[in-house]
Amino acid sequence: MPFEIAEDELIEILLKSSREEIALLLEDVHPEDLLDVIRQYGGDKSEILKKLPEEMLVNLVDQAEDEEKVELLNLLPEENKELVINEMSSDELVDLLGSVTPDEALDILDKIDDEEALEVKELLSYESDSAGGIMATEFISVKEAMTIGETLSYLQKEAPDAETAYYIYVVDEEEHLKGVVSLRDIVINRFDVKVSEIMHENIIRVPVTMDQEEAGHLFEKYGFMTMPVVDENDVMLGIITVDDIMEVLRDENTEDIYRLAGLQEGEIVTGSVSESVKKRLPWLFVNLCTALLAAYTVSLFEGTINKVVTLAAFMPIVAGMGGNTGTQTLTLIVRGIALGELTYENSVRVLIKEIMVGISMGVSVGIAASLLGYFWEGNAVFGLVIGCAMLLNMTVATFAGFMVPMALKKLNIDPALASSVFVTTATDVLGFFFFLGLATACISYLI
């Protein structure tokens, strides 16, 4: 177990100890664990919060989820609230302001000092899903002419407030980003060395307008802990830290998985019935409409089904296998786009590969289905009709599974969104059409 103190012990300490004892006993407890305990505490939470030392309150609110932050702040006495808000880092304040009413937001901006309020207002001007929307402005920067010794004394003053002290950015007089030195570089070099002598110059930087998911892929690719954010003139504006990026990537992954299944972002397992219904129902109605298209296709062949009723039993198989094949390709493509493995350069090669896969699998499954159909009905033509329809539909399925997400991406729509409804509509409608159409053409051999 990662925890040194059990949760029930924690709650015991929080309820029974004095403020001083708590400060001493819980000094090294991670705020996330404290938060877990408070979340689960059924009684009056403000009783517990009142007993926490201020520093702990600051960390607690810092660590909380956006809406939780508001809830916790509202439970605090006014003077603690002001202190906590003033200690929050700029990116956390931005998140907080995004979760409150305009009135509450004004109240919060009122509480923080003017300089920080200005910074926060500037941060609010960036798109919330851009690098600017997730960066913090509390970074450490030094000028090129400074020595290691000077940097160290500067650090001793600034480090406690910075978002991270492990990278020190080197800027010129106009705040243009010139290089970076790591704290490791600083401790292993002599005091009289200039930072410009040891700094790394070719730094990978994030443009402030870059999409947060793209920034996330840069972190994944290069394995950085922190990246600098710059404006179009290379002026350093802030930093993004890997812990925020992990949250971004987790949310983007959830979004992709959800959208492939027709779920909307923001739904959680423990949500309410009415919210779930509101979020899922639109998708089901879209599906109902497209299903009608498939039903209409079937209805065109009612005469044929009337003559050979077993067709009704086999037609969902043909459509369903196409749907499965299409979903496989679709998922591979959506994930390939998300991970940056699929590019416009290799897309034609991938399309050809997918169609070849569709044909190969269509032949295998088609032969198996033909045999099944033959033994079921005792009619070789019936088997052949199923097999051919299967091959055609599975080939089309891989084509659709590739084209739909690529087209959505081209239109700047998230490829995960709505892809599967298009693909399964195609495999349903065409599956029924191929199967019942072939059956109609060969009807004299089937009855």
Add this chain to the structure above:
Amino acid sequence: MPFEIAEDELIEILLKSSREEIALLLEDVHPEDLLDVIRQYGGDKSEILKKLPEEMLVNLVDQAEDEEKVELLNLLPEENKELVINEMSSDELVDLLGSVTPDEALDILDKIDDEEALEVKELLSYESDSAGGIMATEFISVKEAMTIGETLSYLQKEAPDAETAYYIYVVDEEEHLKGVVSLRDIVINRFDVKVSEIMHENIIRVPVTMDQEEAGHLFEKYGFMTMPVVDENDVMLGIITVDDIMEVLRDENTEDIYRLAGLQEGEIVTGSVSESVKKRLPWLFVNLCTALLAAYTVSLFEGTINKVVTLAAFMPIVAGMGGNTGTQTLTLIVRGIALGELTYENSVRVLIKEIMVGISMGVSVGIAASLLGYFWEGNAVFGLVIGCAMLLNMTVATFAGFMVPMALKKLNIDPALASSVFVTTATDVLGFFFFLGLATACISYLI
């Protein structure tokens, strides 16, 4: 753009410059960018590798994917190969050894010094998907009695080789983990302070046998850059860094997305046709078998379909809407399990919520479908049969979407694996059964 030097410029420099010029010009180029250029270079890659300074080669191989490492090493002259292997960190060596033949592995173990070989052999004894399988042994630890000043001099000697120097672990004489000090703590404190005075003691630690995905969730939860790995006696064995964890989480996410769609891990968009077919076909055959079950259900009602052939057009709608509903619940549950939001404690509440959602959506969609059926056939009973079948199937769908992944989890099988085949089989078979069964019961009102 994050890159200061364009790719074609890079290749130009690599091909035309001398070894010394390259060392100077490309000093700060990130190895990942160098790797990208080498990956895309169509000519003889060993020509480029020959020109790279040794330090760059080390970084390059370090950054490469597992199989790529082998490829790059085999392109190097023997003396460079030995040097690169000796400079690799223990976790990278373990990954490398996992990608080569036993003979090559012996050859590699032969090249590294005895102490490191011993460490690597020990690392190889851990499960590859456990914390032990991804940790590195190059961490920095000091004894409790050491002062900040002593720690700093020690760091100046050790930091260049360590995996990360930002956290210094404090251990007792038997290497038990006692605390941690950050490099930030060290630079902001006086030289004569003892590390034991400023260390954080309640550290969250990863047991060496913990599943790598679970370790990943600890990183996500606490926002750490590095976590210590300990054995069952709390002896410190290694560290895990967040960049390795991001890879773990990316792979686990891909695995979940893939498995929900019936894709196998390891498939990439740019893979070969034969490999894709080999990986996807088994899943399709499983689906073919379950589809037969659905076809068999339909065949039981051939008499009814023969009398009211429009049933054939509507039956895929009933089954399909159930499938969509089931997939929504299934996906929410699988993701909830993966993110740790769904626990055994809240599972009953979630199940009840999902069933309520199923009923609510079933009523809405059922009414819409009833009206559609009524207008299509001009028969109110026909509409009612569709509506009721839809309601029943969608309710069962949420139940199945919840139960199947939970049951798999209980059996210690990945809930994402095979869940969807069970759920859609249930919604297909039951969808057909409810719809055609109700139609059979009301047949006198339908003809």
